[in-house]
Every structure is written in structure tokens, then in C-alpha cells.
Amino acid sequence: MSEYLVEFNNISKFFGKVIALKDVTMKIKRGEIMCLLGDNGAGKSTLIKTLSGVHRPDEGEIIVEGNKTVFDSPKDALDIGIATVYQDLALVSLMSVTRNFFMGREPQKGIPFLKTFDIEKANEIAANRMGQIGIDVRDPSQAVGTMSGGERQCLAISRAIYFGAKVLILDEPTSALGVHQASVVLKYIVKAASQGLGVILITHNVHHAYPVGNSFTVLNRGKSLGTYSKKDLSREKLLSMMAGGEELDKLEVELKEIDRISKS
Amino acid sequence: MSEKSKSIDSKKEFPQDERLQKVSKLKVLLNRPELGALGGSILVFIFFGIVAGDTGMFSAYGTLNFLDVSANLGIIAIAAAMLMIGGEFDLSIGSMIGFAGICIAIPAIYWGWPLWMSIVFAFAMAVLVGYFNGILVVKTGLPSFIVTLAMLFILRGATLAITRLITGRTQVPGLRVLIEDDPIAWLFATDTFKWLFTWLGSMKLIELRTDGTPLATGIPPSVIWFVLLTIVATWILMKTRYGNWIFASGGDKVGATNVGVPVGRVKISLFIGTACAATLFACIQVLDAGSADTMRGTLKELEAIAAAVVGGCLLTGGYGSAIGAAFGALIFGTVSMGIFYTDVDTDWFKVFLGAMMLIAVVFNNYIRRRVTESK
Numbered sequence: 317m318s319e320y321l322v323e324f325n326n327i328s329k330f331f332g333k334v335i336a337l338k339d340v341t342m343k344i345k346r347g348e349i350m351c352l353l354g355d356n357g358a359g360k361s362t363l364i365k366t367l368s369g370v371h372r373p374d375e376g377e378i379i380v381e382g383n384k385t386v387f388d389s390p391k392d393a394l395d396i397g398i399a400t401v402y403q404d405l406a407l408v409s410l411m412s413v414t415r416n417f418f419m420g421r422e423p424q425k426g427i428p429f430l431k432t433f434d435i436e437k438a439n440e441i442a443a444n445r446m447g448q449i450g451i452d453v454r455d456p457s458q459a460v461g462t463m464s465g466g467e468r469q470c471l472a473i474s475r476a477i478y479f480g481a482k483v484l485i486l487d488e489p490t491s492a493l494g495v496h497q498a499s500v501v502l503k504y505i506v507k508a509a510s511q512g513l514g515v516i517l518i519t520h521n522v523h524h525a526y527p528v529g530n531s532f533t534v535l536n537r538g539k540s541l542g543t544y545s546k547k548d549l550s551r552e553k554l555l556s557m558m559a560g561g562e563e564l565d566k567l568e569v570e571l572k573e574i575d576r577i578s579k580s
Numbered sequence: 581m582s583e584k585s586k587s588i589d590s591k592k593e594f595p596q597d598e599r600l601q602k603v604s605k606l607k608v609l610l611n612r613p614e615l616g617a618l619g620g621s622i623l624v625f626i627f628f629g630i631v632a633g634d635t636g637m638f639s640a641y642g643t644l645n646f647l648d649v650s651a652n653l654g655i656i657a658i659a660a661a662m663l664m665i666g667g668e669f670d671l672s673i674g675s676m677i678g679f680a681g682i683c684i685a686i687p688a689i690y691w692g693w694p695l696w697m698s699i700v701f702a703f704a705m706a707v708l709v710g711y712f713n714g715i716l717v718v719k720t721g722l723p724s725f726i727v728t729l730a731m732l733f734i735l736r737g738a739t740l741a742i743t744r745l746i747t748g749r750t751q752v753p754g755l756r757v758l759i760e761d762d763p764i765a766w767l768f769a770t771d772t773f774k775w776l777f778t779w780l781g782s783m784k785l786i787e788l789r790t791d792g793t794p795l796a797t798g799i800p801p802s803v804i805w806f807v808l809l810t811i812v813a814t815w816i817l818m819k820t821r822y823g824n825w826i827f828a829s830g831g832d833k834v835g836a837t838n839v840g841v842p843v844g845r846v847k848i849s850l851f852i853g854t855a856c857a858a859t860l861f862a863c864i865q866v867l868d869a870g871s872a873d874t875m876r877g878t879l880k881e882l883e884a885i886a887a888a889v890v891g892g893c894l895l896t897g898g899y900g901s902a903i904g905a906a907f908g909a910l911i912f913g914t915v916s917m918g919i920f921y922t923d924v925d926t927d928w929f930k931v932f933l934g935a936m937m938l939i940a941v942v943f944n945n946y947i948r949r950r951v952t953e954s955k
Contacts, residue, residue: 410948419836432819
């Protein structure tokens with residue numbers, strides 16, 4: 317068996333003349349959290365969509381557990397165990413926790429043609445699963461709209477894991493959350509990884525990424541600035557790479573210049 | 581994982597949360613979408629009980645009368661409610677009623693088809709119309725409001741043009757004689773529980789005609805269909821996978837698609853549902869009247885939507901109930917008939933209809949906020 321759960325080798329994606337991604341390589345091991353960082357417009361969204369089967373890469377290959385694979389649709393990626401939790405979470409806030417948890421994959425019981433949605437079983441599984449991550453679903457028939465942002469995020473992740481995800485792609489799971497909520501979600505992500513999942517955590521928040529990540533890939537203008545393991549990379553270095561250190565240096569020079577002019 | 585789930589299993593099924601207050605049955609009920617319509621129905625009955633209690637409105641005959649009107653509206657309101665929960669509108673219901681009417685009448689009268697074949701033909705046309713509405717909405721992504729508004733004009737116009745072309749008139753009478761020996765027409769044209777009414781009449785418990793037969797002869801077919809549809813629709817919505825897909829499709833189309841709900845198929849099937857409900861409505865009315873009229877069903881689509889809204893359906897989709905729509909229809913039916921028993925001028929009915937809808941929308945908005953923001 318391959319050392320890596322999934323490898324994305326030299327992935328490129330073009331939209332007409334625009335080079336959205338060029339030679340991006342990422343490898344994820346079991347139990348590893350790989351953080352994908354990048355500023356707005358760095359190509360994160362395009363990369364996620366390519367990894368999750370929405371786009372087909374124009375160049376490069378995807379290798380899942382040692383086998384070269386081509387995704388024709390998001391469903392292909394999902395079937396092989398690569399699950400993506402998008403920012404919108406694919407939750408319906410007017411529907412109950414249970415109905416959301418099993419949306420599209422409802423357990424059924426009864427005789428053919430008169431099968432019913434097994435709500436009791438579904439309630440039990442949903443409450444158990446949420447309980448495992450320390451979220452007491454007070455009532456699994458309560459609407460998702462009543463849950464906090466962090467709880468919703470955890471519900472979406474928990475659902476992906478329950479339905480057999482091996483690799484989780486998380487798109488900005490903490491961006492809309494407060495400090496406490498974010499830490500709940502991050503804790504859960506670490507827990508998921510410790511159970512043998514590979515996690516790709518997409519974020520632009522270094523403070524969220526650094527404590528939980530095992531390795532870091534920084535994306536800038538469609539190209540990878542490389543993948544670094546945690547021991548080779550300090551938080552400060554990551555920060556400066558992420559913000560485009562040179563650009564900030566330039567900014568500092570320019571600010572001094574403005575300062576000087578206004579004083580004279 | 582297995583150990584973990586065991587440790588959870590060994591605890592109580594749902595871990596108790598200290599923040600959880602005892603939720604009373606009443607509070608659960610307060611969060612149900614049909615609450616408004618249920619309360620409204622009770623109010624309406626109390627009102628007419630006081631105002632028209634001694635006028636015969638609530639005699640067996642009077643009751644069946646307003647139930648019949650409610651049931652006819654209810655048949656299309658339930659289908660409209662399911663479609664609204666699925667996130668779409670169908671404004672062509674009323675025109676479909678007219679169209680289905682002539683689909684039954686013209687083949688039966690002018691082409692010599694047996695009545696049952698005409699009825700099957702009408703339902704086949706309904707499936708086609710519904711499918712066309714659905715596929716157009718799903719494939720183009722246009723608002724269903726516009727697509728079905730176009731269909732409203734197309735169907736009504738075609739109904740009028742075809743009928744005049746073939747018959748030279750706008751009405752097709754003469755169906756009553758065909759009902760007698762038809763193998764399926766009784767499904768839409770027979771009063772049931774006649775024995776009960778005969779017995780009640782013989783016991784002098786209900787009003788009798790001068791010849792001694794009861795004034796109310798049996799439960800009209802519309803009421804039976806209405807009750808059946810309410811049960812089936814509620815079962816589908818609450819207890820089946822397809823029901824969950826309807827809520828999901830209306831609640832968040834993109835999200836539902838992302839987790840594997842066949843949103844397009846769900847919506848198309850719901851459009852077929854409204855067209856078939858309109859055809860059922862047409863069947864019952866055409867066989868009852870013995871004739872088809874090209875203008876039958878005019879504005880019925882709006883009444884159906886109004887009943888669904890009063891019944892708790894959100895215009896934005898993803899929320900509502902079939903029972904609510906049934907009560908919504910009951911309110912409209914009761915008031916439209918009950919108003920004859922009062923001194924109020926019947927011209928005021930539409931004022932009431934509009935006011936009722938406004939109150940319902942405001943109330944439902946409040947309920948939705950309760951449901952989604954109860955934190």
C-alpha cells in the first residue's frame with residue numbers, strides 16, 4: 317500500500333488564457349492535517365474544485381492509495397472517499413438535524429414500494445454521532461437553524477465522516493466563527509485526523525492553521541510555494557509567506573516614504 | 581470507533597443537557613407549520629357557529645355542502661403545497677383544470693371514446709403538461725412563476741381554441757348518461773356511505789325531502805379523495821425518503837444537490853403532481869356537472885396557493901405541511917359557503933380571502949423565526 321492516502325501531482329488548470337493553477341503538488345498521509353493556505357485569488361477555490369471532482373485538471377495526475385484515478389464528477393470523488401465540506405455546508409436550516417444528517421442518503425425500512433424513512437434509527441445515529449464530538453444535540457428533530465455556526469460545521473464534517481470519507485477537504489471551516497467556536501471545530505478536526513483520516517484544511521488564517529496542521533502548502537497566484545512540515549517552519553515564516561512577505565516589506569518602504577513626504 | 585459508539589450507547593440515548601428546558605407538547609405544537617391554519621379553522625367554526633348556528637349551515641346537508649367546496653379546493657391545494665415545499669409554484673393549475681375537462685369531454689362525446697379512456701387520456705395529458713413545466717423550470721433555471729404563468733395562458737387559450745374548433749361552442753354537455761356503465765367513472769362520481777344517510781334519515785336525525793328520502797344522500801367523492809390525499813401527502817412528506825428530498829430541494833437546492841438529492845427529478849415529479857391534482861379536480865367537477873366548460877378552474881391556482889400559504893407553506897420553499905394546506909382549504913370552503921348563511925354581502929368574500937392570507941403570512945413568518953432562531 318502506498319504511503320500516501322492521496323497524491324495530487326503537478327496539477328494544472330487553465331480557464332482559457334488564464335492559468336488558474338500551475339504544477340501544484342500535494343500529498344496527504346493517513347492521520348495528517350495538511351493546511352492549504354493562500355491569499356484571496358491564490359487559486360484555493362479552483363484547487364478544491366479540482367480535488368473534489370468538479371473540475372478536471374488539464375495537467376497532472378491524482379493518485380488515490382497508489383492507484384491513478386480520474387474524477388468525472390464530484391460523485392466519483394465522493395465514492396472513492398474524498399469528501400468536501402464547502403463553506404455553505406450543504407445544510408438546510410429549516411430542516412431538522414437528523415433530516416440534514418441523512419439528506420440524500422436516508423435509511424429506509426419496510427416493504428418495497430412502501431418504504432419509510434427510518435426516523436427513529438436516524439435520530440439515534442445523528443444524536444450519537446454528534447455526542448461523540450461533544451455536541452449535545454438537545455433534540456435531533458430541532459431545526460439546524462437553531463444551532464451555532466460551529467455546531468453546524470461539526471455536523472457537516474461529522475456527516476461526511478459517517479458516510480465513509482477517507483480524505484476530508486474542508487473549505488474555510490473556521491472563517492465565519494468566533495474564537496471559541498473555531499477552537500471547537502479545530503479540536504474536532506484534529507480528532508478526526510487522529511482516527512486515520514487525511515484532512516486538507518483550506519484557510520487563510522495562519523493562527524487557526526498552525527496549531528493543528530502537520531504540514532503546510534502555501535499557494536500564491538496559482539502556484540505552490542512548496543510544502544513544509546511543521547518542524548521546518550515557524551509561525552512567523554508561515555505568516556510572511558502567506559501574506560507575501562516581499563509585498564509587506566515593499567509596503568513598509570512605501571509607508572515610510574509617505575511619512576517622510578508628509579513631514580517635510 | 582466501535583468502542584466509542586459503545587460508550588455512547590451505554591449512556592442514555594440522548595445525553596441530557598442542562599440548558600435543555602422541558603419542552604412542553606404545546607411548545608412543540610407551536611412550532612408546527614399547520615398551527616395557524618388549525619387555529620384559523622377553529623375560529624371560523626366558532627364564528628359561524630355563533631352567527632349562523634341556527635340557519636342550517638351545520639345541518640348534514642349544509643355541512644356536506646361546505647365540505648364539498650373545501651375538498652375540491654383542498655385536492656389542488658395539497659398538490660400546490662407539496663410543490664411549494666419543493667421550492668416552486670404552479671400558476672397553471674386553474675388552466676389545467678379547464679384543459680383536463682375538455683380532454684375528458686371531447687373524446688367521450690365527439691370521438692365516441694369510452695368515458696374511462698377519456699379519463700385516462702386526461703391524466704396522460706396532465707403528466708405531459710406537468711413534465712413539460714418541470715423540465716422547463718429545471719433545465720432553464722427560470723423562475724417557475726414565469727414558466728407556469730406562460731403555461732396558464734397557453735393552456736387556457738388552447739382549451740378555448742380547440743373546443744371551439746371541434747364543437748363550435750365553449751361548453752361540452754352530455755356526459756351524465758355515460759357515467760352509468762363506466763368501469764372507472766364511479767371513482768369520481770359516486771356518493772359514499774349512502775346507507776348511513778338513509779339510516780340517519782329513517783331515524784329522523786337528518787332533514788328529509790318531502791318524499792321521505794334524506795336531503796343529504798352521501799359523502800361526495802371529492803371529500804373522500806381530499807381525505808385520502810391529505811393522508812398520503814402527509815405520509816410522503818413526514819415518513820419517506822422522497823419527502824425528505826422535497827424539503828431539501830425547496831430548502832437549499834445547491835446544498836441538496838451536493839449531498840446527492842436528485843433535485844431535478846423531485847421538482848419535475850411535483851409539477852406532475854399538481855397537474856394530476858388539477859385533472860382529478862376536473863374529473864370530479866365534470867362528472868358532477870355532466871359537462872365541461874372551457875372556463876372551469878379560472879383563478880383556482882391562486883386559491884390553491886392561498887390555501888397552501890394559510891396552511892403554513894413558505895413562499896421561499898422548504899417548509900410547510902399537507903395538513904396545513906387541508907385546513908387552509910377548509911377555511912376558504914367554509915367561509916365561501918358560510919357567508920350565504922349570514923347577512924353579510926357575499927361580495928365581501930374576496931376581502932376576507934385576502935385579509936386571511938396577509939394574516940397567515942405574517943403569522944407564518946413569525947413561526948419560521950421561532951423555528952430557526954430559537955437560540
